[in-house]
Amino acid sequence: MSYANLSGRTAVVTGAASGIGEAVALHLAAEGARVALLARRADRLDALVEKIRAGGGEALAVAADVTDDTSVEAARDRIHEAFGGVDLVVNNAGVMLPNPIEEGRLDEWQRMLDTNVTGVLRVIRAFGAGLVAAAGEGRTADLVNISSIGAHVPFPNYAVYGATKAAVTYLSQSLRTEFGPRDVRVTNIEPGLTETELKTHVDSAELSGQLDGMFEVIGGLAAADVADVVAYVASRPRHVNLRQIMVLPTRQA
Template identity: 40%
Template sequence: MADTTALAGRVAVVTGASSGIGRAVAHELAAAGVRVVLAARRAGRLAEAVAAIRAAGGGAEAVVTDLRDEAAVERLVEGAVARHGRLDALVNNAAVGHIRPVAEGRTEEWRAVLETNVLGTLVACRAALRHMLPRGAGDIVNMTSASAHEAWPYLAAYSASKAAVHTLSRALRAEVAAQGIRVMTIEIHNVATEFASNFDPALLPAATERWKELGLLNPHTPLLAPEDVARAVAFQLAQPAHASVHHLTLRSRAN
């Protein structure tokens, strides 16, 4: 493993940080000495996350941000730089998803997924690069999913969004790697979070059964924990400047 003590003193923005993976990433980075700016929509949950990090001796602050609001994302990044004088890392974790057959797809659901997962990532990357490129240094970690290249029925909108993030990340890496910027992705599979809590309960039983039939979901396979993903993010960020973990796939051992 990389020496995460090398992260001390850096400044990072983590989106979707009020719960689950984002919150775990923020805790992991703060424990390594990173000053973390947590961003999410839920003010109360953000405040709880920041309080927990500070209680453990870490440095953290909260900025309520909706990734669908371009101006808010710009303010998030600009504010972090204004307060701390730099931005070393951006972790694009915020994501939403809905389950519904494509034939019954609702435009508003697809729009919400694509605006948050794809355009939100794009705008955050663009805002971060405005400060990273002049310095010739900086790290961007974008969360992707196994569903980006596996056929998950009922989950087409989310899967399409993650495929877009994966491709966006590869293109961006090709554009900025020579200028000192690392663009990295983590592909995750079946993590125990609140992500499915917004799924339509009327559709969830049928979707779950179909996923089991296809071998995508195994009730006997332990789920990954958010902390597993957080350690992977810290590992990527802690690599020496000349090295880059372009893409990391994280699954339960049984998969």
């Protein structure tokens, strides 16, 4: 679906090297938005920029790690230099490392917290003031956080991942009290089963098999399905905030 009023927007998409982030970047660029792509894998970002430019879009690859303060700040400075102000931020970078809690994998817990929670906060710190400034100039300004159905529905062995996503969902809700009065919209999107690289992060053969079985029985969303939801919410009239959307495959309860 086409959303013409996205033309002229300037967007930042984290986790843009694959999956939902890549699909969001492609969709926004196709609608006429300038898109800054943030992720760690520079080669994947460069390939995506070439694809967007081949389609007539405008994009900038910025290799950055959301778990590193300096990296995020440098990315912000580079984007401001190239594109000026930003009026749409899609916080999508995330990792999913399920394992039984009793295994006590502190390194995995820390990685999920650093990426899924603190990484989101770093990006908000970097670009939040720009969103407020854009709204103050009368432009549409959006912060879109990608959470997960796991924020609400518990799955065995996914406790820490679900907790990080519950934090994102609550953060989004609370931020509306700070950003909303200044005309910055905050949207929290919670996808269900979606075909992305997240399932390749699962290092347990048993858990990986369980996940494959769920996809086989239920079927998964395509990353482009979630990207379409992002584009839809960002294209609503400036006074309309779709605050929270849970998007699931039809067979997922």
